[in-house]
Amino acid sequence: MAILGFGTVGSAVARRLSGPDAIHGLELTHIFDRRAAEKHTRLGHHRDGRGFIADVAWTGQFEDIVTSDADVVVELVGGVEPAAGWIRELLAAGKSVVTANKQVIARHGPDLLRFAARQGRQLRFEAAVGGAMPIVRAVGEGLAGDRITRIVAVLNGTTNAVLSRMESTGCAMADALADARARGYAEADASADLDGLDAAAKLSILCGLAFGLRVDPSEIETCSSASIGPGDVAQAHRQGGALRQIAHAEYHQALAALTAWVAPVIVPRASIFGRATGPQNAALVTSTYSGEIGMSGAGAGGDATAVAILSDLGAIAKDRSAVVPPPAWSRPSVILGRPPSGRERGREECRGHLADEGQVSGAVLAEAV
Amino acid sequence: MAILGFGTVGSAVARRLSGPDAIHGLELTHIFDRRAAEKHTRLGHHRDGRGFIADVAWTGQFEDIVTSDADVVVELVGGVEPAAGWIRELLAAGKSVVTANKQVIARHGPDLLRFAARQGRQLRFEAAVGGAMPIVRAVGEGLAGDRITRIVAVLNGTTNAVLSRMESTGCAMADALADARARGYAEADASADLDGLDAAAKLSILCGLAFGLRVDPSEIETCSSASIGPGDVAQAHRQGGALRQIAHAEYHQALAALTAWVAPVIVPRASIFGRATGPQNAALVTSTYSGEIGMSGAGAGGDATAVAILSDLGAIAKDRSAVVPPPAWSRPSVILGRPPSGRERGREECRGHLADEGQVSGAVLAEAV
Numbered sequence: 093m094a095i096l097g098f099g100t101v102g103s104a105v106a107r108r109l110s111g112p113d114a115i116h117g118l119e120l121t122h123i124f125d126r127r128a129a130e131k132h133t134r135l136g137h138h139r140d141g142r143g144f145i146a147d148v149a150w151t152g153q154f155e156d157i158v159t160s161d162a163d164v165v166v167e168l169v170g171g172v173e174p175a176a177g178w179i180r181e182l183l184a185a186g187k188s189v190v191t192a193n194k195q196v197i198a199r200h201g202p203d204l205l206r207f208a209a210r211q212g213r214q215l216r217f218e219a220a221v222g223g224a225m226p227i228v229r230a231v232g233e234g235l236a237g238d239r240i241t242r243i244v245a246v247l248n249g250t251t252n253a254v255l256s257r258m259e260s261t262g263c264a265m266a267d268a269l270a271d272a273r274a275r276g277y278a279e280a281d282a283s284a285d286l287d288g289l290d291a292a293a294k295l296s297i298l299c300g301l302a303f304g305l306r307v308d309p310s311e312i313e314t315c316s317s318a319s320i321g322p323g324d325v326a327q328a329h330r331q332g333g334a335l336r337q338i339a340h341a342e343y344h345q346a347l348a349a350l351t352a353w354v355a356p357v358i359v360p361r362a363s364i365f366g367r368a369t370g371p372q373n374a375a376l377v378t379s380t381y382s383g384e385i386g387m388s389g390a391g392a393g394g395d396a397t398a399v400a401i402l403s404d405l406g407a408i409a410k411d412r413s414a415v416v417p418p419p420a421w422s423r424p425s426v427i428l429g430r431p432p433s434g435r436e437r438g439r440e441e442c443r444g445h446l447a448d449e450g451q452v453s454g455a456v457l458a459e460a461v
Numbered sequence: 462m463a464i465l466g467f468g469t470v471g472s473a474v475a476r477r478l479s480g481p482d483a484i485h486g487l488e489l490t491h492i493f494d495r496r497a498a499e500k501h502t503r504l505g506h507h508r509d510g511r512g513f514i515a516d517v518a519w520t521g522q523f524e525d526i527v528t529s530d531a532d533v534v535v536e537l538v539g540g541v542e543p544a545a546g547w548i549r550e551l552l553a554a555g556k557s558v559v560t561a562n563k564q565v566i567a568r569h570g571p572d573l574l575r576f577a578a579r580q581g582r583q584l585r586f587e588a589a590v591g592g593a594m595p596i597v598r599a600v601g602e603g604l605a606g607d608r609i610t611r612i613v614a615v616l617n618g619t620t621n622a623v624l625s626r627m628e629s630t631g632c633a634m635a636d637a638l639a640d641a642r643a644r645g646y647a648e649a650d651a652s653a654d655l656d657g658l659d660a661a662a663k664l665s666i667l668c669g670l671a672f673g674l675r676v677d678p679s680e681i682e683t684c685s686s687a688s689i690g691p692g693d694v695a696q697a698h699r700q701g702g703a704l705r706q707i708a709h710a711e712y713h714q715a716l717a718a719l720t721a722w723v724a725p726v727i728v729p730r731a732s733i734f735g736r737a738t739g740p741q742n743a744a745l746v747t748s749t750y751s752g753e754i755g756m757s758g759a760g761a762g763g764d765a766t767a768v769a770i771l772s773d774l775g776a777i778a779k780d781r782s783a784v785v786p787p788p789a790w791s792r793p794s795v796i797l798g799r800p801p802s803g804r805e806r807g808r809e810e811c812r813g814h815l816a817d818e819g820q821v822s823g824a825v826l827a828e829a830v
Contacts, residue, residue, distance in 0.1 A: 224607070224754065225754060226599050230598070233598060234598045236775045237774070382768045383758070383765075384757075385594060385756070386755065387757075388754065389753065389755065390751050390754075395751065399604065402607070403603055403607075413784075415779060415783070
C-alpha cells in the first residue's frame with residue numbers, strides 16, 4: 093500500500109502502520125511526498141529521519157505511485173485538484189483508495205464512487221467527516237435500515253476549539269486561534285473552518301449518505317463565525333447557552349425539499365453540542381423509526397483522523413473484493429437556507445437560536461437544476 | 462428470506478419489509494411462528510390478518526425454513542436454545558443469518574462466527590446490542606483502527622426506562638415497571654433486565670468486539686437494580702446525580718486483565734448517562750488514539766430493533782459474498798469485578814459512584830481457564 097501526502101495525518105498513519113498496529117495483509121511500501129524530490133533520492137529506499145518507517149520507497153512523482161504494485165492507496169494531499177483526478181487515476185489503475193478529502197468527496201463523490209464500483213474497487217472516506225467519530229458508517233450503514241429526516245451537528249473541530257476556548261478563557265478570537273494552532277487543531281489559514289466551508293463540504297457528504305441527495309457544498313448557506321467576539325460569547329453564556337458552529341440538514345421527502353445551512357448558533361450549554369469542547373465533533377441524527385441517535389468524538393488532529401483511515405484500511409484488508417454499490421443519489425427539488433425566524437434573535441443576522449431548527453420554511457437559496 | 466419468530470420485533474421487521482422500505486434483492490417468503498400450526502395452515506399461502514404481508518408461507522416447523530429456498534434468515538426466537546442450534550443449522554444449510562439474540566451471541570458468538578466464515582456465509586448481530594444505536598458497527602468497524610481501552614454504557618433500555626420514570630415521577634419501582642410494560646419497553650418478567658443479566662450479555666459481546674476477548678456473561682459481576690426504591694432515587698437527585706444501570710468494561714492489555722461489571726451507579730445528571738432517559742441506551746468508548754467517543758439512542762422497542770435488523774439485511778443484500786473473517790478472540794488472564802472503593806459510597810454495597818470507574822484493582826471474580 094501507499095500513502096499520498098506526508099503531513100500531520102500522513103505521518104500519523106505511517107507511524108501506526110509501522111508499529112504494533114500494523115494491519116495484517118497491508119504493507120506500507122510507498123510514500124508520495126511533494127518534498128521527497130528534495131529530501132530523498134527519488135524512489136530511494138532508506139530509513140526515514142524520524143526512524144519509524146523501516147523500508148519504504150519515497151517519491152515526489154505521482155506516476156511512481158500509479159505504476160507501483162501498491163493495491164491500496166491513502167490519499168491525503170487535500171484540496172480538490174489534483175486530488176480528485178489522482179483518485180480517479182488510481183481507481184483506473186485497479187487500486188482501492190482511502191481518503192480524508194471532504195472537498196473531493198463532497199464535489200466528486202458520486203462520480204468517483206460510481207467509477208470505483210465499475211472498477212470493482214473500493215473508495216472509502218470515513219475520515220472525511222467527523223474525525224474519529226464514525227458518523228460515515230453510522231449514517232451510511234448503521235442507520236441504513238431507517239429513514240433519516242434530520243442531521244444537526246458540529247462538524248468543524250477547529251472552529252469548535254476556538255469557540256470553546258473563548259468561552260472558557262474569555263479571550264479574543266485571535267488568541268483562541270493561536271492556541272488552536274499551537275495544539276495542532278488549526279492550520280495557518282483557518283478561514284475555511286471559521287467561514288463554514290469545511291463544515292458545508294462535510295454536510296454535503298452527509299446529505300448524500302443520509303438522504304440520498306446530491307448537493308454541492310456551494311448550495312449550502314453558510315454564515316461565518318469569524319467575527320464572533322468575547323462579548324457575543326459572554327452574552328450567550330448569560331442566556332445559559334454556548335456559541336457553536338452548527339451544521340444543519342433536514343429533508344422533507346414528500347416535497348423533496350432540503351433545508352441545509354452552517355452558522356454560529358446559541359445552543360443550550362447542557363446539550364450534546366454545548367458539551368462538545370475543544371476539537372470535538374458531535375451529531376444528532378433524527379430518523380423515522382429510531383428517533384434521535386447522538387454521537388460525539390474527536391473531530392480534528394492527526395491521531396483522530398488516522399483512526400478513521402486505519403479503520404477503512406482494515407475493512408479493505410478484510411475483504412478486498414467487497415461490493416460497494418454505486419450511489420443512486422437524486423437532486424432535491426429545492427434547497428432552502430436558514431429560516432428567517434432563526435436569524436432575528438442574535439446580535440447580527442446570522443446569530444440565531446437553535447429553537448427554530450425544525451422549520452422547513454426559509455429563504456430559497458438555490459433552485460434545483 | 463425468512464423470519465424466525467413473530468413477536469414485537471418480528472412483526473415490525475415484516476411490516477417494514479412489506480412496505481415502502483423493502484430492501485432491493487430481498488423478498489420475504491417465509492415466516493416461522495410457533496403459533497402458526499394453530500393459526501394457519503402449515504406452509505399455507507394466505508393474507509395475514511393484519512393485512513401488511515401480501516404473500517408469505519407461514520409455518521410452525523423449523524425444518525420448513527431450513528429446507529426453504531430462503532438464503533437469508535432473521536432469527537428472533539430468543540433464548541439460548543434452540544436458537545443457537547438453529548442458527549448453526551441455518552448456516553450449515555448455506556443461509557446467512559441476522560439475529561437480535563444477545564444471549565446466543567454472548568455465549569456462542571465466536572463459534573458461530575467461525576462456522577459462518579467457514580461456510581462463506583454471514584452472521585450479523587447489530588440488533589443484539591444497543592437497539593438502534595449502531596454500537597456494534599462503531600466498536601467492531603468504526604474504531605477498528607484504534608485500541609479501545611474502556612467501555613462504559615447504559616445497555617438495558619428496560620431498566621433505564623424504569624429508573625428514569627422513578628426519577629421523573631417519584632413513583633415506586635412496581636409502578637414504573639407497569640408503565641414500561643404499557644409502553645412496550647418491558648416484558649412480563651423484567652428480572653433479567655433489572656438484575657443486569659441482559660446488560661452483562663451485551664457487555665460480553667462488546668468485550669469481544671472491542672478487546673478481542675472471549676468472556677462468558679456469567680463471568681461478569683452483576684448487581685441487581687431490583688431493590689432500588691424512591692428514597693434511593695431521591696438521594697441520588699439531591700447529590701446532583703441520577704441512578705443508572707451501568708455496564709463497565711476496561712481492559713489492561715499488558716496484564717491481560719479485564720475489569721467488567723454491571724451495577725446501579727449514581728452518575729452526574731448532566732452526563733451522557735444521566736441524560737439518557739426512557740428506553741435509551743448510551744455509551745462512552747475510550748480509545749488510545751481518539752479519546753472518548755459518545756453514542757446514544759433508542760435501546761428498546763420493536764421499531765428501534767427492527768432498524769438494526771434492516772441495516773444488517775441491507776448489508777447482506779448489498780454484498781452476499783462479503784468476507785467476514787472469523788474472530789480470533791483470546792481469554793483474559795483475569796476478570797475483575799467492581800473495585801471495592803466503588804462500593805463503599807452508596808447506601809448498600811452495590812450503589813457506588815462512577816468516580817472510581819477507572820480503577821483496575823478490585824475483587825477477583827474468576828480466574829481464566
